[in-house]
Amino acid sequence: GAGVSQSPSNKVTEKGKDVELRCDPISGHTALYWYRQSLGQGLEFLIYFQGNSAPDKSGLPSDRFSAERTGGSVSTLTIQRTQQEDSAVYLCASSPPGQKNVGSGNTIYFGEGSWLTVV
Amino acid sequence: KQEVTQIPAALSVPEGENLVLNCSFTDSAIYNLQWFRQDPGKGLTSLLLIQSSQREQTSGRLNASLDKSSGRSTLYIAASQPGDSATYLCAVRQRSSNTGKLIFGQGTTLQVKP
Numbered sequence A: 001g002a003g004v005s006q007s008p009s010n011k012v013t014e015k016g017k018d019v020e021l022r023c024d025p026i027s028g029h030t031a032l033y034w035y036r037q038s039l040g041q042g043l044e045f046l047i048y049f050q051g052n053s054a055p056d057k058s059g060l061p062s063d064r065f066s067a068e069r070t071g072g073s074v075s076t077l078t079i080q081r082t083q084q085e086d087s088a089v090y091l092c093a094s095s096p097p098g099q100k101n102v103g104s105g106n107t108i109y110f111g112e113g114s115w116l117t118v119v
Numbered sequence B: 001k002q003e004v005t006q007i008p009a010a011l012s013v014p015e016g017e018n019l020v021l022n023c024s025f026t027d028s029a030i031y032n033l034q035w036f037r038q039d040p041g042k043g044l045t046s047l048l049l050i051q052s053s054q055r056e057q058t059s060g061r062l063n064a065s066l067d068k069s070s071g072r073s074t075l076y077i078a079a080s081q082p083g084d085s086a087t088y089l090c091a092v093r094q095r096s097s098n099t100g101k102l103i104f105g106q107g108t109t110l111q112v113k114p
Helices: none
Strands: A005-007 A010-013 A019-024 A031-037 A043-050 A053-056 A066-068 A075-079 A088-095 A114-118 B004-005 B010-014 B019-025 B030-038 B043-049 B056-059 B061-069 B072-077 B086-094 B102-104 B107-114
Touching: A005 A088, A010 A019, A010 A031, A019 A066, A019 A088, A019 A114, A043 A066, A043 A075, A075 A088, B004 B086, B010 B019, B019 B030, B019 B086, B019 B107, B030 B061, B030 B072, B043 B056, B043 B061, B043 B072, B072 B086
Parallel strands: A010 A114, B010 B107
Antiparallel strands: A005 A019, A019 A075, A031 A043, A031 A088, A043 A053, A066 A075, A088 A114, B004 B019, B019 B072, B030 B043, B030 B086, B056 B061, B061 B072, B086 B102, B086 B107
16 A cells, blocks of 8 residues: 555443454565544554564563564554553654664654544 | 753644744754654654754655754744644654664644535
8 A cells, every 4th residue: 555554443341351453564664653543642662674674672661562464565553462651652663774874864654543532 | 961842732723824943952963853744543643854964855745944053943834724733743763872763742633624
């Protein structure tokens, strides 16, 4: 597709259930990012992928959060045993390959987000 | 630790006014600074990207400046229109990071009244 695609666009789940959020980055973009935006808050970095590896997972808030990327393309963010404080918009972004430093000078492109509500 | 602050948090202006949004950051060791627009219920759209070696970038009615030494950037919007109503976010890329991740401010929500 032309842009970063995320699914589902909206998800309501019961506390304690697991959820999976999917991201299809722009074709050819090697860098992929997950961010979280809680109500009234700024964007919080979660995890970064370069290809299929994740050299920076420093933003994952707990071990209930995990993510993977396959084929250097699609990524899935999984939240286990969801809690109400997990309610937020989960945004995926991708960026084309940089030169000396990945993404150092390149524009980043965001999807429209997956809106998660935990009740 | 890098901190990005945007002032004001919200702004309401009549149509046609020129306005300035402010962004400050605590660590000047950045690769670049980027301004985004976010409409309600939508993702982020990149407006302007300023490399650390640049002083400003322009796109249409938008002009972004960067003063790296003082840790400041401004987004100037000329002749504002109701369609400019949105939340504007600035974000920086740290030189200390080799991942290209962005550190965001909390945004300025702009309302332009007809």
